[in-house]
Amino acid sequence: MIPPAFDYARPTSIEAAVRALAEGGEEAKVLAGGQSLLPVLRLRLTYPKLVLDVGRVPQLRGVREESDSIVVGAMTTHHDVLHDALVRRHAPLLAVTTETVGDPAVRHRGTLGGAVAHADPAGDLPSAVLALGGKLVAESPRGRRTIPAAEFFVGYLMTALEPDELLVEIWLPKLGTDWGFHYEKFHPSAQVSTVVGVAVAVRRENGGIAEASIGLTNMGATPLRAFATEAALAGSDATVEAVARAAEAAVEGTSPMSDLNASSEYRIHLAQVLTRRAVLAAAGVV
Structure with a gap:
């Protein structure tokens, strides 16, 4: 489809970009890599008066x-x-x-x-x-x-x-060498949105897990932290059993939606499974 008409600006400095954005106000859209905005424009899901391209800043x-x-x-x-x-x-x-x-x-x-x-x-x-x-x-x-x-x-x-x-x-x-990291996600293909994803950072100490930080993808209207699982992991043993128990709490406070890719119930199941896998990988257990 053909996008709606709009003014186009391509500043070459942050100062010029900020000035143009302020002048455009709420009717301006910033174009970065274009991987999200351009499809939305073509589908006419947004009607900006100004597209501000910051690719040359x-x-x-x-x-x-x-x-x-x-x-x-x-x-x-x-x-x-x-x-x-x-x-x-x-x-x-x-x-x-x-x-x-x-x-x-x-x-x-x-x-x-x-x-x-x-x-x-x-x-x-x-x-x-x-x-x-x-x-x-x-x-x-x-x-x-x-x-x-x-x-x-x-x-x-x-x-x-x-x-x-x-x-x-x-x-x-900057996180030190005592931290381990992993991102685990489920998606049918590279061209399909992530159904559920789990980003994990784990600090290891004396063979156990001293602390953990966990971000959840597509388990609500915004990215979420799995605070209950983080609390359960803090000071725990880095074992399959301990991590599995903690991962069950990953869905507390989430509100996953149902769509063509997955039901909310399936997303809840995925979040628990993927959290367990991601924490085990970040902790170096598997």
């Missing part, structure tokens, strides 16, 4: 170190995230999750910031950023502000970003 690309964190520019592609040495050393969960996104063509065009700002509950990367305790940095004419990932996702395809705010960076804490 060099300040929005790349990965750098900042003290105890790594900082990923919002326009850094999935391919570059996946192959970045800093990401693979300090935030491997982001790398292993990114590896499951789409196919090579999608990973060369899609961006981390675009995926996070789109806030699709079936998106893999928001749950990984949530599990890692990431922080999102937005810029507007009023300056910059930092939003914890736990407060960033507020509803279905909705974030805490104001209409005049541009997501510019994602900050992730």
